[in-house]
Amino acid sequence: MSIFAANEIAIRFGGIRAVDAVSFEVNQGEVFSIIGPNGAGKTTIFNLISRIYQPSAGRLFFQDHDITDVPAYRIAGLGIARTFQNIELFANATLLQNLLIGRHCHSTVGVLSQLVFLPAVRREELKHREKAEEVIAFLGLERYRDTLIANLPYGVRKVVELGRALCIEPKLLLLDEPSSGLNVEETEGMGFWIEDIKKDLGITVIMVEHDMNLVRMVSDRVMALNYGKVIALGTPDEVQNHPEVVRAYIGGEA
Amino acid sequence: MEGAARLLQLVVNGAAAGCIYGLIALGFVLIYKATEMVNFAQGDIMMLGGFVAFSLIAHFGLNYWVGAFLAIMIIAAFGFALDAVILRRVIGQPQFAVVMLTLGLGFIFRAYAGITWGYDSVGFETPFTNKTINLGGLVLGQDNVSIIVGTVLLCGVLYVFFSRTRLGIAMQASSQNQLAAYYMGIPVRTVFSLIWAISAGVAAVAGILLSPVSMIDVNMGFLGIKAFAAAVLGGFGSIPGALIGGVLIGIVEQLAGYFLPAGFQEVTSNVVLLATLILRPQGLFAEGLGKRV
Amino acid sequence: MRYLFKTDYRQDMKLWRHRGDLFWYGLLVVVLLLIPRMLGEFYIGELGGVFIFAIAGVGLMLLAGYTGLISLGNAAFLGIGAYTNSVLLARGVPFLITLPVSGLFTAVFGAAIGLPTLRMSGLYLAIATLSFGSIVGTVFQKWDAVTGGFDGFAVPTPYIFGVPIEGANGIYYLSLAVLIFVLWLSANILRTPLGRAMVAIRDSEVSAQSMGIHLARYKTFAFAISAGMTGLAGALFAHYVRFLAPDAFDVLLSVQFVTIVFVGGLGSLHGAVLGAIFVRLLPQAIAIMRDELPFGIGRMPGLEPSLFGLVLVFVILFEPGGMYGRWIKVKHWFQAYPLKRRTAFRRQKSYARSERLR
Numbered sequence: 001m002s003i004f005a006a007n008e009i010a011i012r013f014g015g016i017r018a019v020d021a022v023s024f025e026v027n028q029g030e031v032f033s034i035i036g037p038n039g040a041g042k043t044t045i046f047n048l049i050s051r052i053y054q055p056s057a058g059r060l061f062f063q064d065h066d067i068t069d070v071p072a073y074r075i076a077g078l079g080i081a082r083t084f085q086n087i088e089l090f091a092n093a094t095l096l097q098n099l100l101i102g103r104h105c106h107s108t109v110g111v112l113s114q115l116v117f118l119p120a121v122r123r124e125e126l127k128h129r130e131k132a133e134e135v136i137a138f139l140g141l142e143r144y145r146d147t148l149i150a151n152l153p154y155g156v157r158k159v160v161e162l163g164r165a166l167c168i169e170p171k172l173l174l175l176d177e178p179s180s181g182l183n184v185e186e187t188e189g190m191g192f193w194i195e196d197i198k199k200d201l202g203i204t205v206i207m208v209e210h211d212m213n214l215v216r217m218v219s220d221r222v223m224a225l226n227y228g229k230v231i232a233l234g235t236p237d238e239v240q241n242h243p244e245v246v247r248a249y250i251g252g253e254a
Numbered sequence: 255m256e257g258a259a260r261l262l263q264l265v266v267n268g269a270a271a272g273c274i275y276g277l278i279a280l281g282f283v284l285i286y287k288a289t290e291m292v293n294f295a296q297g298d299i300m301m302l303g304g305f306v307a308f309s310l311i312a313h314f315g316l317n318y319w320v321g322a323f324l325a326i327m328i329i330a331a332f333g334f335a336l337d338a339v340i341l342r343r344v345i346g347q348p349q350f351a352v353v354m355l356t357l358g359l360g361f362i363f364r365a366y367a368g369i370t371w372g373y374d375s376v377g378f379e380t381p382f383t384n385k386t387i388n389l390g391g392l393v394l395g396q397d398n399v400s401i402i403v404g405t406v407l408l409c410g411v412l413y414v415f416f417s418r419t420r421l422g423i424a425m426q427a428s429s430q431n432q433l434a435a436y437y438m439g440i441p442v443r444t445v446f447s448l449i450w451a452i453s454a455g456v457a458a459v460a461g462i463l464l465s466p467v468s469m470i471d472v473n474m475g476f477l478g479i480k481a482f483a484a485a486v487l488g489g490f491g492s493i494p495g496a497l498i499g500g501v502l503i504g505i506v507e508q509l510a511g512y513f514l515p516a517g518f519q520e521v522t523s524n525v526v527l528l529a530t531l532i533l534r535p536q537g538l539f540a541e542g543l544g545k546r547v
Numbered sequence: 548m549r550y551l552f553k554t555d556y557r558q559d560m561k562l563w564r565h566r567g568d569l570f571w572y573g574l575l576v577v578v579l580l581l582i583p584r585m586l587g588e589f590y591i592g593e594l595g596g597v598f599i600f601a602i603a604g605v606g607l608m609l610l611a612g613y614t615g616l617i618s619l620g621n622a623a624f625l626g627i628g629a630y631t632n633s634v635l636l637a638r639g640v641p642f643l644i645t646l647p648v649s650g651l652f653t654a655v656f657g658a659a660i661g662l663p664t665l666r667m668s669g670l671y672l673a674i675a676t677l678s679f680g681s682i683v684g685t686v687f688q689k690w691d692a693v694t695g696g697f698d699g700f701a702v703p704t705p706y707i708f709g710v711p712i713e714g715a716n717g718i719y720y721l722s723l724a725v726l727i728f729v730l731w732l733s734a735n736i737l738r739t740p741l742g743r744a745m746v747a748i749r750d751s752e753v754s755a756q757s758m759g760i761h762l763a764r765y766k767t768f769a770f771a772i773s774a775g776m777t778g779l780a781g782a783l784f785a786h787y788v789r790f791l792a793p794d795a796f797d798v799l800l801s802v803q804f805v806t807i808v809f810v811g812g813l814g815s816l817h818g819a820v821l822g823a824i825f826v827r828l829l830p831q832a833i834a835i836m837r838d839e840l841p842f843g844i845g846r847m848p849g850l851e852p853s854l855f856g857l858v859l860v861f862v863i864l865f866e867p868g869g870m871y872g873r874w875i876k877v878k879h880w881f882q883a884y885p886l887k888r889r890t891a892f893r894r895q896k897s898y899a900r901s902e903r904l905r
Contacts, residue, residue, distance in 0.1 A: 050757050076759030088754035090747055092814070096559075100740075101747045105759030107740040111768065114739040115732055121739055122560065128740075129556045168758070292670050343864055349669045350617050354809055355863045357802060361856025479681075482674050490670075521685050524678040531675045532663040 009058030020228040036225035042208040076105040081170035083161040099132040102167030270398035272504020273405040277460035278481035279496035281453040295360035297478025303458025304470035312378035333454025337447040375469035397466035483527035489537025592715040598722035604807040604819035606776030614769040615749030620680030626796030628781025642705035649782040657774020661767040687793035700791040812869030821870040
């Protein structure tokens, strides 16, 4: 059952077609990976889905609703969460505060209630705190709870990115290069978490990745992009052995 | 033809004032393009330039051209030192901090000028004071014309410098991509200090050119706020934009003073500034940049 | 050295971290309430001024320190609050109404300023607010039918339930009450999604949006609350100076507010109060020491702004955490003694983060 569909989406930056008539569907509960050389348009697709960019053509569907014109700040409320390639955490806040900001889309109290800190606000704060603690427990981040992000090592920050996205309680999770900058053990750990997210939390994952081991380990289906166009779509084995994909990564015969 | 002549007079006056705004704005833009710092003390550096020239020419009796040249060199060296000693230390701090730092420096410069030269206005003899030039029936003050001509010459020199000399190209490279410039062997920090030096020198030129038109005094630097409007109108990353913005604002100000009721002239630059920021924030000649996440 | 054991989520939500904090804050409030019995009228007057500037400081701290929106035009909000309060009082409206109305009216102005500036960041915002402040200052001067222009505006005495609030003591207690109120509001903001959204906007607008934060709404709110608090300070300021002149609300006053926020310590409420103490007491200290300073420096006009400038420069270069930052370091030194480490607060080398690509 399709939870997300992109239909011929395209975007141009000046003369460059960063994404060119890309169509794909993602099924509920699967891990769908997007691979391709640098500059192929993978992160641009994520930016289109989370509505930071406006596509110049095509439409996006989430749970059968057309979300092409939804503004960026409503995406979290719909149930789509994303992480960023270059870690866009809130550097001057603690880990816990970062996760609590992730709960923002579930906040129901109004401005005036918050100004005077009514008991309803207090109750909601406790609820958000409990949910954030669940995510902390899931990812094993207890010891860093009150540390400023600026003082955390890179590998931990990647995990916090993931945690913050999980706090949104998303139905669809967009992971942008989750293993970049991580060593072999950390990448394996990331792979286990992605599997747990899929199996235990039932979240659909779309992942942009370069590390083919990780892709093979967790993905159900893979899509390969080159120069903004789709060049292959199928199971990891099918795509990896596809001649176009090989040519894009390694180069073809003269 | 009376009306047209009057209008032309206003335009020339406005263009002259605008050239000063443009020169100060040029200083802003040079530093901003390179280091993303905005030097809120640019107007005060112009003031120091004017005072130093005054000391050299009126006090020590040097020839105008020699005195002017020396003053420019002194202020340029001062700009270099400012960057090397103080501004270099705040790299990495948020932009707000740099804004406040330069504001604070501006206060200090004003106080220093007050102690050294007093709080009265001063002036000195220039080859253009109180002389006029007759252009096809139109009588223009030579001081205004000297400002325009001086600005054009200076810009010509800067253009040739940035596009043809090795140092100029190194400066462009450092502005665009610090890391790559380092890799190419460019001593980026020294280059930035040199950019500050050029910027300060340009401000000194503005101060010297301005002196026949309006006397030099401690609060001269408040022109800097109008120069902001110029830089924003031109688009903060654009060098020709800064000048064109300045000239436009100068002209609009003069016309506003003539056509609109009293009191509106002083808010003209602010209104233009706000309008630009709201309607076309990238200015007239924008550099379009966006973050890739 | 105290180690904080946390056993309940509620501990993180409280306004004080532990019983010790509560004791010290309580003691402070008691001392402040008793001071008017101990010190003379001049000092009480000065402290009243400190409280008023602290209120404005808190307003700017929320805007600049917590939301990252630089404003060089907050003096305009002080003026709007001052004139609104005074004009309404002169028309016979009771003080208990004019005070909140001044705050709310200024807040609306703040929101109005917030709206066109939504897409501006850092530098451009600073310039825009600078311009705005300038324009409002000119309006105060020119609109003399309402504001009295350069002739000034005599501020009527406020009455609360028939009791006149005048003299140094009256202003002192009134300002203290409003300061405590404003601090309470701010502390509430900071422990709710509202405050976290503001911090998110400061640190990364893109990911704030992806978390569901409506940038326009929260930026406008930040401006509104900042303006509102500054407006309240303005209403009190009117009674402090008793006679309003339009050129009091100029860019130099805005710079004083920014100095409060910077010198106090960007990003902390304590910083706003500490900064206000510093900014208000520096001129007094200069006045007292004027004759003792060598080389006749004390008699120099322009000494005050240059000292402000010097302090700004030193704070930014050497102690960007401001007074509160320094206080934290000192406290930590005492608490950790003799186990303190030299690198406990070492500044990490940071690289210029481009604000062009936000």
